[in-house]
Amino acid sequence: MQRYFVDPDAVKGNSITITGDDVKHIGKVMRMSSGDKVICCDSTGRSALCEIEEVSKEDVTCTVVEWMDENTELPVNVTIVQGLPKSDKLELVVQKGTELGASCFYPFKAARSVVKWDRSKSEKKLDRLRKIAKEAAEQSHRTAIPEVEAPLSLQEVIDMEPEYDLKLVAYEEEAKQGESSNLSQALHQANRGQRVLLVIGPEGGLTEEEISDLTDAGFLLCGLGPRILRTETAALYFLAAVSYHFELMR
Amino acid sequence: MQRYFVDPDAVKGNSITITGDDVKHIGKVMRMSSGDKVICCDSTGRSALCEIEEVSKEDVTCTVVEWMDENTELPVNVTIVQGLPKSDKLELVVQKGTELGASCFYPFKAARSVVKWDRSKSEKKLDRLRKIAKEAAEQSHRTAIPEVEAPLSLQEVIDMEPEYDLKLVAYEEEAKQGESSNLSQALHQANRGQRVLLVIGPEGGLTEEEISDLTDAGFLLCGLGPRILRTETAALYFLAAVSYHFELMR
Numbered sequence: 001m002q003r004y005f006v007d008p009d010a011v012k013g014n015s016i017t018i019t020g021d022d023v024k025h026i027g028k029v030m031r032m033s034s035g036d037k038v039i040c041c042d043s044t045g046r047s048a049l050c051e052i053e054e055v056s057k058e059d060v061t062c063t064v065v066e067w068m069d070e071n072t073e074l075p076v077n078v079t080i081v082q083g084l085p086k087s088d089k090l091e092l093v094v095q096k097g098t099e100l101g102a103s104c105f106y107p108f109k110a111a112r113s114v115v116k117w118d119r120s121k122s123e124k125k126l127d128r129l130r131k132i133a134k135e136a137a138e139q140s141h142r143t144a145i146p147e148v149e150a151p152l153s154l155q156e157v158i159d160m161e162p163e164y165d166l167k168l169v170a171y172e173e174e175a176k177q178g179e180s181s182n183l184s185q186a187l188h189q190a191n192r193g194q195r196v197l198l199v200i201g202p203e204g205g206l207t208e209e210e211i212s213d214l215t216d217a218g219f220l221l222c223g224l225g226p227r228i229l230r231t232e233t234a235a236l237y238f239l240a241a242v243s244y245h246f247e248l249m250r
Numbered sequence: 251m252q253r254y255f256v257d258p259d260a261v262k263g264n265s266i267t268i269t270g271d272d273v274k275h276i277g278k279v280m281r282m283s284s285g286d287k288v289i290c291c292d293s294t295g296r297s298a299l300c301e302i303e304e305v306s307k308e309d310v311t312c313t314v315v316e317w318m319d320e321n322t323e324l325p326v327n328v329t330i331v332q333g334l335p336k337s338d339k340l341e342l343v344v345q346k347g348t349e350l351g352a353s354c355f356y357p358f359k360a361a362r363s364v365v366k367w368d369r370s371k372s373e374k375k376l377d378r379l380r381k382i383a384k385e386a387a388e389q390s391h392r393t394a395i396p397e398v399e400a401p402l403s404l405q406e407v408i409d410m411e412p413e414y415d416l417k418l419v420a421y422e423e424e425a426k427q428g429e430s431s432n433l434s435q436a437l438h439q440a441n442r443g444q445r446v447l448l449v450i451g452p453e454g455g456l457t458e459e460e461i462s463d464l465t466d467a468g469f470l471l472c473g474l475g476p477r478i479l480r481t482e483t484a485a486l487y488f489l490a491a492v493s494y495h496f497e498l499m500r
Contacts, residue, residue, distance in 0.1 A: 071476060072476045072477050096483055096486070099477060099478075099479050099480060099483050100475075100477070100479075100483070100487065101475070101477055139478065139480065140477040140478045140479065140480075141476075141477060141478045142477060180497055180498050181498065183494075183498050184494070184498045184499045223498075224493075224498075225350075225351070225493040225494075225497050225498065226321060226322045226391075226497060227322050227349060227350070227351060227390040227391060227392060227493075228349075228389065228390050228391045229349050229350075229390065230346075230349060230389070230390075233346055233349050233350070233486075236346070236483075236486055236487075236490065237350065237486075237490040237493070237494075238490075240486065240487040240488075240490035240491055240494070241490055241491065241493075241494035241498070243474075243475040243487070243491075244433075244434070244475075244490070244491040244494055244495070245494070247430055247475050247476060248430050248431065248433050248434045248473075248474075248475065248491070249434045
Protein backbone atom coordinates (compact mmCIF):
# COMPACT_ATOMS: atom_id res chain seq x y z
CA MET A 1 0.00 0.00 0.00
CA GLN A 2 1.20 3.51 -0.81
CA ARG A 3 2.78 5.38 2.10
CA TYR A 4 2.97 9.12 2.69
CA PHE A 5 4.74 11.17 5.34
CA VAL A 6 2.79 14.04 6.84
CA ASP A 7 3.73 16.74 9.33
CA PRO A 8 2.64 15.97 12.89
CA ASP A 9 0.32 19.01 12.75
CA ALA A 10 -1.48 17.49 9.73
CA VAL A 11 -3.00 15.04 12.20
CA LYS A 12 -6.12 16.27 14.04
CA GLY A 13 -7.57 13.41 16.03
CA ASN A 14 -8.73 10.85 13.47
CA SER A 15 -8.44 13.19 10.50
CA ILE A 16 -5.24 13.61 8.47
CA THR A 17 -4.70 16.19 5.73
CA ILE A 18 -2.02 15.48 3.11
CA THR A 19 -0.55 18.54 1.35
CA GLY A 20 2.38 19.37 -0.95
CA ASP A 21 3.77 17.18 -3.78
CA ASP A 22 1.99 14.08 -2.47
CA VAL A 23 -1.41 15.52 -3.44
CA LYS A 24 -0.45 15.33 -7.12
CA HIS A 25 1.03 11.86 -6.59
CA ILE A 26 -2.19 10.57 -5.03
CA GLY A 27 -4.55 12.21 -7.54
CA LYS A 28 -2.63 12.18 -10.83
CA VAL A 29 0.01 9.43 -10.54
CA MET A 30 -1.82 6.84 -8.45
CA ARG A 31 -5.29 8.03 -9.61
CA MET A 32 -6.71 7.38 -6.15
CA SER A 33 -9.96 8.88 -4.94
CA SER A 34 -12.51 8.73 -2.12
CA GLY A 35 -12.59 5.29 -0.51
CA ASP A 36 -9.02 4.24 -1.46
CA LYS A 37 -6.62 3.37 1.34
CA VAL A 38 -3.15 4.75 2.10
CA ILE A 39 -0.76 4.62 5.03
CA CYS A 40 0.14 7.96 6.61
CA CYS A 41 3.25 8.35 8.80
CA ASP A 42 3.46 11.45 10.95
CA SER A 43 7.29 11.34 10.94
CA THR A 44 7.43 11.02 14.71
CA GLY A 45 7.25 7.25 14.27
CA ARG A 46 3.44 6.84 14.28
CA SER A 47 1.70 5.41 11.23
CA ALA A 48 -1.96 4.90 10.43
CA LEU A 49 -3.99 3.00 7.88
CA CYS A 50 -6.25 5.68 6.38
CA GLU A 51 -9.21 5.93 4.03
CA ILE A 52 -9.28 8.84 1.61
CA GLU A 53 -12.31 11.12 2.08
CA GLU A 54 -11.66 13.69 -0.63
CA VAL A 55 -8.97 14.53 -3.16
CA SER A 56 -8.87 18.22 -4.12
CA LYS A 57 -6.22 20.21 -5.99
CA GLU A 58 -4.75 21.55 -2.75
CA ASP A 59 -5.00 18.64 -0.36
CA VAL A 60 -6.17 15.12 0.37
CA THR A 61 -8.28 14.53 3.47
CA CYS A 62 -8.22 11.10 5.10
CA THR A 63 -9.79 9.37 8.06
CA VAL A 64 -7.74 7.05 10.25
CA VAL A 65 -9.02 3.46 10.07
CA GLU A 66 -6.48 2.22 12.60
CA TRP A 67 -3.19 3.26 14.13
CA MET A 68 -0.58 0.67 13.23
CA ASP A 69 2.04 -0.97 15.38
CA GLU A 70 5.01 -0.86 13.01
CA ASN A 71 8.57 -1.29 14.10
CA THR A 72 10.85 -0.64 11.17
CA GLU A 73 13.30 1.78 12.77
CA LEU A 74 16.81 0.60 13.71
CA PRO A 75 17.06 -0.04 17.47
CA VAL A 76 20.00 2.40 17.65
CA ASN A 77 19.98 5.91 16.25
CA VAL A 78 22.73 6.13 13.59
CA THR A 79 24.16 9.39 12.25
CA ILE A 80 26.39 9.17 9.17
CA VAL A 81 29.02 11.90 8.78
CA GLN A 82 30.08 11.43 5.16
CA GLY A 83 33.22 13.11 3.79
CA LEU A 84 31.91 15.06 0.78
CA PRO A 85 32.34 12.67 -2.16
CA LYS A 86 32.48 13.32 -5.90
CA SER A 87 29.58 13.33 -8.39
CA ASP A 88 26.26 11.89 -7.23
CA LYS A 89 27.67 9.51 -4.62
CA LEU A 90 26.08 11.42 -1.74
CA GLU A 91 22.68 10.74 -3.30
CA LEU A 92 23.48 7.01 -3.28
CA VAL A 93 24.57 7.19 0.37
CA VAL A 94 21.36 9.00 1.39
CA GLN A 95 19.06 6.75 -0.64
CA LYS A 96 20.60 3.43 0.38
CA GLY A 97 21.47 4.66 3.88
CA THR A 98 17.80 5.56 4.40
CA GLU A 99 16.68 2.09 3.26
CA LEU A 100 19.21 0.64 5.70
CA GLY A 101 17.91 2.66 8.63
CA ALA A 102 20.13 5.74 9.21
CA SER A 103 18.56 8.55 11.26
CA CYS A 104 20.66 11.48 10.10
CA PHE A 105 23.22 12.42 7.44
CA TYR A 106 25.81 15.21 7.66
CA PRO A 107 28.08 15.92 4.70
CA PHE A 108 31.58 16.65 6.05
CA LYS A 109 34.06 19.10 4.50
CA ALA A 110 37.07 16.79 4.80
CA ALA A 111 40.62 17.84 3.92
CA ARG A 112 40.64 15.59 0.87
CA SER A 113 37.10 16.43 -0.30
CA VAL A 114 37.49 17.69 -3.86
CA VAL A 115 33.89 18.86 -4.04
CA LYS A 116 33.02 22.16 -2.36
CA TRP A 117 29.47 23.34 -1.78
CA ASP A 118 29.03 27.09 -2.10
CA ARG A 119 26.26 28.66 -0.13
CA SER A 120 23.99 29.27 -3.15
CA LYS A 121 24.10 25.65 -4.28
CA SER A 122 23.99 24.20 -0.80
CA GLU A 123 20.28 24.72 -0.14
CA LYS A 124 19.36 23.28 -3.53
CA LYS A 125 21.52 20.21 -2.97
CA LEU A 126 20.10 19.69 0.52
CA ASP A 127 16.54 19.99 -0.81
CA ARG A 128 17.28 17.29 -3.37
CA LEU A 129 18.90 15.00 -0.77
CA ARG A 130 15.94 15.50 1.60
CA LYS A 131 13.53 14.55 -1.19
CA ILE A 132 15.59 11.39 -1.84
CA ALA A 133 15.51 10.57 1.88
CA LYS A 134 11.72 11.06 2.05
CA GLU A 135 11.07 8.85 -0.98
CA ALA A 136 13.45 6.14 0.24
CA ALA A 137 11.81 6.24 3.70
CA GLU A 138 8.37 5.77 2.14
CA GLN A 139 9.58 2.98 -0.15
CA SER A 140 11.35 1.09 2.63
CA HIS A 141 8.35 1.37 5.00
CA ARG A 142 10.15 3.46 7.56
CA THR A 143 8.12 5.46 10.05
CA ALA A 144 10.58 8.37 10.25
CA ILE A 145 12.37 10.40 7.58
CA PRO A 146 16.11 10.76 8.21
CA GLU A 147 17.43 14.29 8.53
CA VAL A 148 19.92 15.66 6.01
CA GLU A 149 21.88 18.56 7.44
CA ALA A 150 24.26 21.20 6.04
CA PRO A 151 27.97 20.30 5.67
CA LEU A 152 30.15 20.37 8.78
CA SER A 153 33.81 21.25 9.38
CA LEU A 154 36.04 18.83 11.31
CA GLN A 155 35.70 21.02 14.40
CA GLU A 156 31.91 20.94 14.12
CA VAL A 157 32.03 17.14 13.88
CA ILE A 158 34.20 16.98 17.00
CA ASP A 159 31.88 19.42 18.81
CA MET A 160 28.96 16.97 18.31
CA GLU A 161 30.83 14.28 20.28
CA PRO A 162 28.98 14.80 23.61
CA GLU A 163 25.61 14.12 21.92
CA TYR A 164 26.55 10.53 21.02
CA ASP A 165 27.07 7.37 23.05
CA LEU A 166 29.30 5.71 20.46
CA LYS A 167 31.63 7.68 18.19
CA LEU A 168 33.32 5.72 15.41
CA VAL A 169 35.57 6.47 12.45
CA ALA A 170 35.73 4.11 9.46
CA TYR A 171 39.43 3.84 8.75
CA GLU A 172 40.81 1.75 5.94
CA GLU A 173 44.36 1.71 7.31
CA GLU A 174 42.95 -0.24 10.25
CA ALA A 175 41.43 -2.69 7.78
CA LYS A 176 44.73 -3.08 5.93
CA GLN A 177 46.47 -3.83 9.20
CA GLY A 178 43.97 -6.54 9.94
CA GLU A 179 42.03 -4.70 12.66
CA SER A 180 38.85 -6.66 12.80
CA SER A 181 37.20 -6.46 16.16
CA ASN A 182 36.70 -2.82 17.17
CA LEU A 183 33.33 -2.51 15.41
CA SER A 184 32.00 -5.77 16.76
CA GLN A 185 33.21 -4.97 20.29
CA ALA A 186 31.66 -1.50 20.11
CA LEU A 187 28.30 -2.84 18.95
CA HIS A 188 28.34 -5.50 21.66
CA GLN A 189 28.77 -2.75 24.25
CA ALA A 190 26.09 -0.50 22.75
CA ASN A 191 22.53 -0.63 23.97
CA ARG A 192 19.24 -0.20 22.18
CA GLY A 193 18.14 3.41 22.06
CA GLN A 194 21.68 4.75 22.10
CA ARG A 195 23.05 7.27 19.62
CA VAL A 196 25.84 6.18 17.28
CA LEU A 197 27.95 8.44 15.05
CA LEU A 198 30.13 7.16 12.18
CA VAL A 199 32.63 9.40 10.38
CA ILE A 200 33.63 8.32 6.85
CA GLY A 201 36.39 9.93 4.79
CA PRO A 202 35.94 11.07 1.17
CA GLU A 203 37.78 9.49 -1.80
CA GLY A 204 41.43 9.34 -0.71
CA GLY A 205 40.41 8.89 2.91
CA LEU A 206 40.92 10.98 6.04
CA THR A 207 44.29 12.65 6.62
CA GLU A 208 46.55 11.62 9.51
CA GLU A 209 45.77 14.97 11.14
CA GLU A 210 42.00 14.41 10.89
CA ILE A 211 42.43 10.93 12.33
CA SER A 212 44.51 12.17 15.27
CA ASP A 213 42.10 15.06 15.98
CA LEU A 214 39.19 12.60 16.01
CA THR A 215 40.91 10.00 18.20
CA ASP A 216 42.06 12.76 20.60
CA ALA A 217 38.39 13.75 20.89
CA GLY A 218 37.42 10.19 21.87
CA PHE A 219 36.42 8.70 18.52
CA LEU A 220 37.23 5.00 18.00
CA LEU A 221 38.83 3.83 14.74
CA CYS A 222 37.35 0.74 13.20
CA GLY A 223 37.87 -1.34 10.08
CA LEU A 224 34.91 -2.50 8.00
CA GLY A 225 36.38 -5.82 6.86
CA PRO A 226 39.62 -6.56 5.00
CA ARG A 227 38.55 -5.23 1.61
CA ILE A 228 39.01 -1.55 0.78
CA LEU A 229 35.54 -0.07 0.34
CA ARG A 230 34.77 2.95 -1.79
CA THR A 231 33.72 5.95 0.29
CA GLU A 232 30.03 5.54 -0.67
CA THR A 233 30.01 1.85 0.29
CA ALA A 234 31.29 2.30 3.84
CA ALA A 235 28.04 3.70 5.27
CA LEU A 236 26.04 0.89 3.66
CA TYR A 237 28.32 -1.81 5.12
CA PHE A 238 28.10 -0.17 8.54
CA LEU A 239 24.30 0.17 8.55
CA ALA A 240 23.82 -3.43 7.35
CA ALA A 241 26.20 -4.63 10.10
CA VAL A 242 24.27 -2.62 12.72
CA SER A 243 20.98 -4.06 11.46
CA TYR A 244 22.35 -7.61 11.45
CA HIS A 245 23.75 -7.15 14.95
CA PHE A 246 20.67 -5.60 16.57
CA GLU A 247 17.79 -6.87 14.45
CA LEU A 248 18.72 -10.35 13.21
CA MET A 249 21.19 -11.87 15.67
CA ARG A 250 19.59 -13.67 18.58
CA MET B 251 49.95 0.85 -4.94
CA GLN B 252 48.31 0.06 -8.26
CA ARG B 253 46.98 -3.50 -8.62
CA TYR B 254 46.49 -5.54 -11.78
CA PHE B 255 44.97 -8.96 -12.37
CA VAL B 256 46.84 -11.28 -14.72
CA ASP B 257 46.00 -14.72 -16.09
CA PRO B 258 47.70 -17.55 -14.20
CA ASP B 259 49.66 -18.39 -17.38
CA ALA B 260 51.11 -14.86 -17.42
CA VAL B 261 53.24 -15.98 -14.47
CA LYS B 262 56.46 -17.84 -15.37
CA GLY B 263 58.49 -18.39 -12.22
CA ASN B 264 59.47 -14.92 -11.02
CA SER B 265 58.51 -13.17 -14.23
CA ILE B 266 55.02 -11.78 -14.91
CA THR B 267 53.81 -10.37 -18.23
CA ILE B 268 50.85 -7.96 -18.17
CA THR B 269 48.85 -7.71 -21.41
CA GLY B 270 45.54 -6.22 -22.60
CA ASP B 271 43.97 -2.94 -21.48
CA ASP B 272 46.20 -2.71 -18.42
CA VAL B 273 49.27 -2.05 -20.62
CA LYS B 274 47.78 1.28 -21.68
CA HIS B 275 46.73 2.03 -18.10
CA ILE B 276 50.28 1.45 -16.82
CA GLY B 277 52.07 3.30 -19.62
CA LYS B 278 49.70 6.12 -20.55
CA VAL B 279 47.39 6.70 -17.56
CA MET B 280 49.78 5.99 -14.67
CA ARG B 281 52.89 6.92 -16.72
CA MET B 282 54.86 4.18 -15.02
CA SER B 283 58.10 2.79 -16.40
CA SER B 284 61.05 0.55 -15.58
CA GLY B 285 61.72 0.42 -11.83
CA ASP B 286 58.17 1.38 -10.71
CA LYS B 287 56.31 -1.06 -8.48
CA VAL B 288 52.88 -2.66 -8.93
CA ILE B 289 50.97 -5.52 -7.34
CA CYS B 290 50.00 -8.39 -9.65
CA CYS B 291 47.23 -10.84 -8.69
CA ASP B 292 47.04 -14.08 -10.67
CA SER B 293 43.29 -14.41 -10.00
CA THR B 294 43.76 -17.74 -8.24
CA GLY B 295 44.26 -15.81 -5.01
CA ARG B 296 48.04 -15.27 -5.19
CA SER B 297 49.42 -11.74 -5.32
CA ALA B 298 52.97 -10.44 -5.73
CA LEU B 299 54.76 -7.14 -5.26
CA CYS B 300 56.49 -6.63 -8.62
CA GLU B 301 59.02 -4.28 -10.18
CA ILE B 302 58.42 -3.21 -13.77
CA GLU B 303 61.25 -4.25 -16.13
CA GLU B 304 59.94 -2.87 -19.40
CA VAL B 305 56.83 -1.15 -20.74
CA SER B 306 56.21 -1.76 -24.45
CA LYS B 307 53.14 -1.11 -26.58
CA GLU B 308 52.05 -4.75 -26.35
CA ASP B 309 52.94 -5.75 -22.82
CA VAL B 310 54.55 -4.89 -19.51
CA THR B 311 57.15 -7.29 -18.12
CA CYS B 312 57.67 -7.41 -14.36
CA THR B 313 59.87 -9.28 -11.90
CA VAL B 314 58.39 -10.56 -8.63
CA VAL B 315 59.98 -8.82 -5.64
CA GLU B 316 58.00 -10.88 -3.17
CA TRP B 317 54.89 -13.05 -3.03
CA MET B 318 52.44 -11.46 -0.61
CA ASP B 319 50.36 -13.02 2.09
CA GLU B 320 47.07 -11.23 1.57
CA ASN B 321 43.77 -12.37 2.93
CA THR B 322 41.01 -10.20 1.58
CA GLU B 323 38.58 -12.86 0.35
CA LEU B 324 35.38 -13.59 2.31
CA PRO B 325 35.79 -16.79 4.37
CA VAL B 326 32.70 -18.22 2.66
CA ASN B 327 32.14 -18.33 -1.08
CA VAL B 328 29.01 -16.26 -1.88
CA THR B 329 27.07 -16.50 -5.13
CA ILE B 330 24.43 -13.82 -5.78
CA VAL B 331 21.51 -14.81 -8.02
CA GLN B 332 19.97 -11.43 -8.83
CA GLY B 333 16.52 -11.16 -10.39
CA LEU B 334 17.16 -9.06 -13.52
CA PRO B 335 16.53 -5.48 -12.40
CA LYS B 336 15.77 -2.35 -14.41
CA SER B 337 18.24 0.20 -15.82
CA ASP B 338 21.83 0.05 -14.55
CA LYS B 339 21.07 -1.50 -11.18
CA LEU B 340 22.87 -4.74 -12.05
CA GLU B 341 26.04 -2.71 -12.54
CA LEU B 342 25.63 -1.32 -9.02
CA VAL B 343 25.09 -4.83 -7.62
CA VAL B 344 28.21 -6.16 -9.35
CA GLN B 345 30.41 -3.19 -8.44
CA LYS B 346 29.38 -2.94 -4.79
CA GLY B 347 28.94 -6.71 -4.43
CA THR B 348 32.53 -7.18 -5.60
CA GLU B 349 33.80 -4.64 -3.06
CA LEU B 350 31.84 -6.53 -0.42
CA GLY B 351 33.35 -9.90 -1.34
CA ALA B 352 30.95 -11.87 -3.58
CA SER B 353 32.51 -14.71 -5.61
CA CYS B 354 29.98 -15.01 -8.40
CA PHE B 355 26.96 -13.22 -9.89
CA TYR B 356 24.18 -14.78 -11.94
CA PRO B 357 21.40 -12.61 -13.38
CA PHE B 358 18.10 -14.45 -12.99
CA LYS B 359 15.18 -14.26 -15.44
CA ALA B 360 12.49 -13.92 -12.78
CA ALA B 361 8.78 -13.88 -13.54
CA ARG B 362 8.52 -10.19 -12.65
CA SER B 363 11.75 -9.11 -14.40
CA VAL B 364 10.71 -6.41 -16.85
CA VAL B 365 14.11 -6.37 -18.54
CA LYS B 366 14.87 -9.13 -21.06
CA TRP B 367 18.34 -9.78 -22.43
CA ASP B 368 18.34 -10.93 -26.03
CA ARG B 369 21.24 -13.08 -27.12
CA SER B 370 22.94 -10.35 -29.18
CA LYS B 371 23.00 -7.88 -26.29
CA SER B 372 23.79 -10.47 -23.66
CA GLU B 373 27.50 -10.91 -24.42
CA LYS B 374 28.03 -7.16 -24.56
CA LYS B 375 26.30 -6.67 -21.22
CA LEU B 376 28.27 -9.50 -19.63
CA ASP B 377 31.55 -8.05 -20.93
CA ARG B 378 30.70 -4.72 -19.36
CA LEU B 379 29.72 -6.33 -16.03
CA ARG B 380 32.94 -8.40 -16.02
CA LYS B 381 34.98 -5.26 -16.58
CA ILE B 382 33.19 -3.59 -13.65
CA ALA B 383 33.91 -6.66 -11.48
CA LYS B 384 37.61 -6.64 -12.43
CA GLU B 385 38.01 -2.94 -11.70
CA ALA B 386 36.13 -3.20 -8.41
CA ALA B 387 38.25 -6.23 -7.41
CA GLU B 388 41.46 -4.27 -8.09
CA GLN B 389 40.21 -1.20 -6.26
CA SER B 390 39.06 -3.15 -3.20
CA HIS B 391 42.35 -5.12 -2.98
CA ARG B 392 40.76 -8.48 -3.64
CA THR B 393 42.91 -11.36 -4.84
CA ALA B 394 40.23 -12.93 -7.03
CA ILE B 395 37.86 -11.48 -9.62
CA PRO B 396 34.23 -12.56 -9.14
CA GLU B 397 32.64 -14.38 -12.05
CA VAL B 398 29.66 -12.88 -13.87
CA GLU B 399 27.66 -15.54 -15.70
CA ALA B 400 24.84 -15.54 -18.24
CA PRO B 401 21.22 -15.21 -17.01
CA LEU B 402 19.55 -18.30 -15.55
CA SER B 403 15.96 -19.54 -15.58
CA LEU B 404 14.28 -20.58 -12.32
CA GLN B 405 14.89 -24.25 -13.18
CA GLU B 406 18.58 -23.57 -13.77
CA VAL B 407 18.79 -21.84 -10.38
CA ILE B 408 17.15 -24.85 -8.75
CA ASP B 409 19.48 -27.24 -10.61
CA MET B 410 22.51 -25.51 -9.00
CA GLU B 411 21.24 -26.42 -5.54
CA PRO B 412 23.51 -29.48 -5.00
CA GLU B 413 26.63 -27.34 -5.53
CA TYR B 414 25.92 -25.19 -2.47
CA ASP B 415 26.05 -25.83 1.28
CA LEU B 416 23.62 -23.03 2.12
CA LYS B 417 20.79 -21.97 -0.19
CA LEU B 418 18.90 -18.82 0.80
CA VAL B 419 16.16 -16.63 -0.68
CA ALA B 420 15.81 -12.99 0.36
CA TYR B 421 12.08 -12.59 0.89
CA GLU B 422 10.51 -9.33 1.91
CA GLU B 423 7.24 -10.92 3.02
CA GLU B 424 9.27 -12.68 5.70
CA ALA B 425 10.63 -9.31 6.75
CA LYS B 426 7.14 -7.79 6.90
CA GLN B 427 5.99 -10.67 9.10
CA GLY B 428 8.85 -9.99 11.47
CA GLU B 429 10.99 -13.03 10.57
CA SER B 430 14.33 -12.05 11.94
CA SER B 431 16.42 -15.04 12.80
CA ASN B 432 16.71 -17.35 9.76
CA LEU B 433 19.72 -15.53 8.31
CA SER B 434 21.56 -15.34 11.60
CA GLN B 435 20.83 -19.00 12.39
CA ALA B 436 21.98 -20.08 8.93
CA LEU B 437 25.24 -18.14 9.19
CA HIS B 438 25.88 -19.56 12.66
CA GLN B 439 25.57 -23.06 11.20
CA ALA B 440 27.76 -22.33 8.18
CA ASN B 441 31.46 -23.03 8.23
CA ARG B 442 34.38 -21.23 6.65
CA GLY B 443 35.08 -22.47 3.14
CA GLN B 444 31.46 -23.37 2.46
CA ARG B 445 29.49 -22.25 -0.55
CA VAL B 446 26.49 -19.96 -0.04
CA LEU B 447 23.86 -19.02 -2.62
CA LEU B 448 21.41 -16.12 -2.22
CA VAL B 449 18.45 -15.62 -4.58
CA ILE B 450 17.05 -12.08 -4.80
CA GLY B 451 13.86 -11.11 -6.64
CA PRO B 452 13.63 -8.21 -9.12
CA GLU B 453 11.54 -5.07 -8.55
CA GLY B 454 8.14 -6.37 -7.45
CA GLY B 455 9.73 -9.39 -5.80
CA LEU B 456 9.49 -13.11 -6.44
CA THR B 457 6.07 -14.63 -7.23
CA GLU B 458 4.39 -17.07 -4.86
CA GLU B 459 5.09 -19.82 -7.40
CA GLU B 460 8.81 -19.00 -7.56
CA ILE B 461 8.93 -18.97 -3.76
CA SER B 462 7.22 -22.35 -3.46
CA ASP B 463 9.41 -23.92 -6.17
CA LEU B 464 12.52 -22.67 -4.37
CA THR B 465 11.41 -23.80 -0.91
CA ASP B 466 10.38 -27.21 -2.32
CA ALA B 467 13.93 -27.51 -3.66
CA GLY B 468 15.40 -26.90 -0.20
CA PHE B 469 16.01 -23.15 -0.27
CA LEU B 470 15.53 -21.29 3.03
CA LEU B 471 13.55 -18.01 3.09
CA CYS B 472 15.11 -15.23 5.11
CA GLY B 473 14.33 -11.61 5.86
CA LEU B 474 17.03 -8.95 5.71
CA GLY B 475 15.77 -6.75 8.52
CA PRO B 476 12.37 -5.08 8.97
CA ARG B 477 12.76 -2.39 6.31
CA ILE B 478 11.82 -3.15 2.70
CA LEU B 479 15.05 -2.98 0.66
CA ARG B 480 15.15 -2.18 -3.05
CA THR B 481 16.22 -5.16 -5.14
CA GLU B 482 19.73 -3.77 -5.68
CA THR B 483 20.27 -3.16 -1.96
CA ALA B 484 19.49 -6.72 -0.81
CA ALA B 485 22.79 -8.24 -2.04
CA LEU B 486 24.77 -5.46 -0.40
CA TYR B 487 23.01 -5.95 2.95
CA PHE B 488 23.58 -9.70 2.76
CA LEU B 489 27.28 -9.47 1.88
CA ALA B 490 27.94 -6.90 4.61
CA ALA B 491 26.14 -9.15 7.12
CA VAL B 492 28.24 -12.16 6.00
CA SER B 493 31.42 -10.09 6.34
CA TYR B 494 30.43 -8.81 9.77
CA HIS B 495 29.54 -12.32 10.90
CA PHE B 496 32.68 -14.11 9.64
CA GLU B 497 35.30 -11.37 9.55
CA LEU B 498 34.55 -8.96 12.39
CA MET B 499 32.66 -10.85 15.08
CA ARG B 500 34.89 -12.58 17.59
